[in-house]
Amino acid sequence: MADSPLENIGAEQNLLGSILLNNDVLPRVSGLITAEDFADPVHGRIFAAIQARAAKDQLADAVTLRAMMADDAGLADLGPEYLARLAGAAISIFAAPDYARLIAGLAKKRRLAAMLSDALEGLGDADADADAILGQVEAFGLSQERRGGAEIISFMKAAGLAVVAASAAHTGETLPGVPTGVERLDEMLGGFHAGELIVLGGRPGMGKSSLALSIATHAATCGHGVGFISLEMDAASLASRAISEATALQNRPVPYSAVRRGTVSDREFDDFRGAAKDISELPISFTPPQCRDLESIYSSAKRMQKLFASRGTPLGLLVVDYVQLVRAGRKTRFEEVTEISIALKSMALTLGVPVLALSQLNRGVDNRDDHRPMTSDLRESGQLEQDADVILFCYRAEHYLARKSTDDMESIEIQAHYAALDAVRGKMEIIVDKQRNGDTGTVVVRFDPATNFVRGIGA
Numbered sequence: 001m002a003d004s005p006l007e008n009i010g011a012e013q014n015l016l017g018s019i020l021l022n023n024d025v026l027p028r029v030s031g032l033i034t035a036e037d038f039a040d041p042v043h044g045r046i047f048a049a050i051q052a053r054a055a056k057d058q059l060a061d062a063v064t065l066r067a068m069m070a071d072d073a074g075l076a077d078l079g080p081e082y083l084a085r086l087a088g089a090a091i092s093i094f095a096a097p098d099y100a101r102l103i104a105g106l107a108k109k110r111r112l113a114a115m116l117s118d119a120l121e122g123l124g125d126a127d128a129d130a131d132a133i134l135g136q137v138e139a140f141g142l143s144q145e146r147r148g149g150a151e152i153i154s155f156m157k158a159a160g161l162a163v164v165a166a167s168a169a170h171t172g173e174t175l176p177g178v179p180t181g182v183e184r185l186d187e188m189l190g191g192f193h194a195g196e197l198i199v200l201g202g203r204p205g206m207g208k209s210s211l212a213l214s215i216a217t218h219a220a221t222c223g224h225g226v227g228f229i230s231l232e233m234d235a236a237s238l239a240s241r242a243i244s245e246a247t248a249l250q251n252r253p254v255p256y257s258a259v260r261r262g263t264v265s266d267r268e269f270d271d272f273r274g275a276a277k278d279i280s281e282l283p284i285s286f287t288p289p290q291c292r293d294l295e296s297i298y299s300s301a302k303r304m305q306k307l308f309a310s311r312g313t314p315l316g317l318l319v320v321d322y323v324q325l326v327r328a329g330r331k332t333r334f335e336e337v338t339e340i341s342i343a344l345k346s347m348a349l350t351l352g353v354p355v356l357a358l359s360q361l362n363r364g365v366d367n368r369d370d371h372r373p374m375t376s377d378l379r380e381s382g383q384l385e386q387d388a389d390v391i392l393f394c395y396r397a398e399h400y401l402a403r404k405s406t407d408d409m410e411s412i413e414i415q416a417h418y419a420a421l422d423a424v425r426g427k428m429e430i431i432v433d434k435q436r437n438g439d440t441g442t443v444v445v446r447f448d449p450a451t452n453f454v455r456g457i458g459a
């Protein structure tokens with residue numbers, strides 16, 4: 001069958017063949033083309049598989065890929081020797097970048113054609129809103145700029161975008177960013193903004209994961225697709241916490257630890273099951289435990305973005321819990337976290353969503369009199385501090401006071417200790433330590449660790 005004018009299957013075969021024959025071709029074309037640019041979906045999957053192997057410093061040739069893609073029905077349809085045939089059709093290493101540009105250019109034209117056809121269809125509908133169609137065209141232009149990366153944006157265009165964002169914020173109908181569910185925090189930040197890296201730091205047990213999950217479920221409730229990449233907890237444990245929070249919101253709190261231990265009453269079990277049913281449709285996706293390196297995090301995020309787009313709830317937030325567990329294969333921890341931090345910021349930009357990255361702070365915080373985290377606590381964490389657009393810390397005085405021994409205290413001190421404990425019981429401070437485009441400050445929220453419940457005081 002002849003290629004359509006907007007695809008060149010032969011060029012795709014030649015390019016893939018040359019990479020399979022010589023993996024050194026890959027770095028020469030990586031910045032020019034993505035797996036989505038291939039017109040033939042099987043070719044896209046072959047390219048993604050080559051990239052995944054290369055990221056792990058593994059050889060990607062016809063033999064290794066055939067084993068890796070043994071379950072790919074599309075590849076099986078093309079015959080057992082297809083990969084070997086591709087390798088036989090290789091072009092020279094010097095021609096590869098031109099082929100990559102040709103394929104990427106055709107992909108751009110296909111996307112443009114699809115978008116224009118949608119827009120024309122919209123224009124044919126007498127009830128369609130012209131501004132909505134124009135927005136669609138503009139959004140397409142922006143998404144192509146992100147792909148191109150190096151394109152130049154005129155001041156006029158930037159000013160236009162600034163006015164669109166200001167007008168959305170001004171009318172107050174919608175938050176400019178993804179809402180967190182903590183009203184005061186949303187007022188300070190305007191929600192989490194697309195393209196931003198938000199770092200949430202804290203000591204273990206301070207409630208980072210709980211806060212992140214609570215924000216994720218709230219964002220999903222508001223219609224944003226959420227990708228939750230936890231390197232610490234499995235999907236069922238995260239879901240259990242989210243369901244527990246839903247029971248608390250329904251004023252029938254069922255602690256997730258009791259559910260796990262099997263110590264809930266029949267009524268509590270029914271409440272838990274009922275809440276699970278209520279939130280089961282939320283657009284949140286988790287990743288399997290083997291998703292631990294940057295390459296798989298990025299490819300999972302891209303898969304989630306496609307999945308959510310196809311379901312009409314576009315990916316609005318990506319959460320990574322937590323940075324120190326991600327593997328990047330660098331020599332020192334500092335270099336490794338720096339690479340992760342740069343990658344997470346670029347993920348936020350290329351995917352066009354906010355990335356909420358959790359960061360575990362080291363013991364230094366516990367050894368001070370004031371255990372509130374500070375910017376300097378992030379300094380050992382590579383370049384996180386510089387790359388982050390927003391830095392949040394969570395802090396619970398209750399966590400420290402409840403663990404303080406009263407053995408050596410006088411009775412008056414014990415009284416003061418319990419008064420202090422009562423004053424902070426059930427409260428978490430969210431410290432906005434850095435905001436590239438706004439003010440800093442502290443927001444106090446109600447936090448029930450047993451049910452993962454986080455809400456603004458008085459909410």
Ligand SMILES: Nc1ncnc2c1ncn2[C@@H]1O[C@H](COP(=O)(O)OP(=O)(O)OP(=O)(O)O)[C@@H](O)[C@H]1O
Pocket residue numbers: 202203204205206207208209210211232255257258360449450451
């Ligand atoms: N039933 C319960 N009663 C009281 N506290 C609980 C209960 N269940 C869990 N917790 C506490 O809730 C907190 C949950 O914290 P979370 O997992 O969000 O911490 P984190 O900051 O992400 O740190 P970590 O790295 O340890 O997970 C922990 O301090 C845990 O001890």
